[in-house]
Amino acid sequence: MSKSTMKNLFYKSLRSKKIAITVVSLTLFVTVISLVLFEGTKKSITLDVNGEELNIKTHAHTVGKLLSEQEIKVAKHDLVIPSVNTPIEDGLSVRWEQSQQVAINVDQEITSVWTTDYKVEDVLAEAGIEVTEDDVVKPELHEQLGKDNSITVQKAFDITLNDGGEEKNIRTTSTTVADFLKRENIHLNDDDRLNRKAEGYLKPGSIVAIVRVEKVTDVVEEPANFAVETRNDPSLLKGREKVVQAGKKGTVSRKFEIVKENGKEVSRKLLEEKKIKNPQTKIVSIGSKVMVASTMSTNSKAGRSVSRGNSGAPAGGKEFFVTATAYTAGCNGCSGITRTGINLRANPNLKVIAVDPKVIPLGSKVWVEGYGYAVAGDTGGAIKGKKIDLHVPTKNEAYKFGRRQVKVKIID
Known part of the structure; x- marks a missing residue:
């Protein structure tokens, strides 16, 4: 190969390299320009994912496409603001909160709800469950849901407490007597009595009675x-x-x-x-001692022996007037034996008078106007107060005597 041929080949190769470099440079330039133009046309979006804020750029046309780009699968109960069909605009803020299933146990009745809330109070409100200050809620209303995504609600009910005779109405969530006493800080002494067993169950309207024994x-x-x-x-x-x-x-x-x-x-x-x-x-x-009474003369008659005068009246002694009647030992209902033991039937002529011992004491020696000396030796049912009954031998004499006012002297 001649020198000129070799020289031509060298220049030809050099031109090919220059062309290749030029093509590569142009391609790179176009690519960079395209990338710059592509990135420059993206829209800036703020995306809040379960409370975590992200700043992203996107060519997505809708919120739904944006979430898909971020590999977020939107479930039925998830919260998306604005909606998934909202067109993307530069500077748009998008919030996505993933829903969760929460089990709510109200007095052993369980219901499930889907919610994006985490605060217990908000979840119950969303579920339409009302609670009062006496209800027991776990976790508490101001707390966040726990890992088990469950809420327990014990609804308070009214019972009557009679403690030592003092009665009052109390709202409680206790289901047993023992738990109720513990929560109410009620202490029982050894001798106190409950109307229910400590392990007994309570329900609305129950009565808990405590007898305080001292x-x-x-x-x-x-x-x-x-x-x-x-x-x-x-x-x-x-x-x-x-x-x-x-x-x-x-x-x-x-x-x-x-x-x-x-x-x-x-x-x-x-x-x-x-x-x-x-x-x-x-x-x-x-x-x-049995007294010995004086005898009445058989020849005298009571009717004519009685005198209104005071002849024969002894000196001294308590003197007053009484109503006098007469009786015999043989009268109806009479035993013949006086209160002091004198047998009048055996001694019909004895001078004995029946008296009220409150006026003339039994056993006293007396003088009766028109009757003479006698002994207060008997009593009688009708002889009350200043009344006396004179013993005479016969019924005839008793009838003749009748009823009279006479003077009496208590001698001894």
């Missing part, structure tokens, strides 16, 4: 009654009594256990008794 001891000093001892006294007329020794009450100390329910005493038990001062026995002598 046991206390009380020491009191009380009078101790004295005994009464009777002794027969043959020197004392029958029917009379005489106090030989007055009775005096003693003192005894008694210790009681008192049980109170709701503040009222229901039982009292004697635990201990001590004598502080012994009582003094009252001693009474009972007369056993």
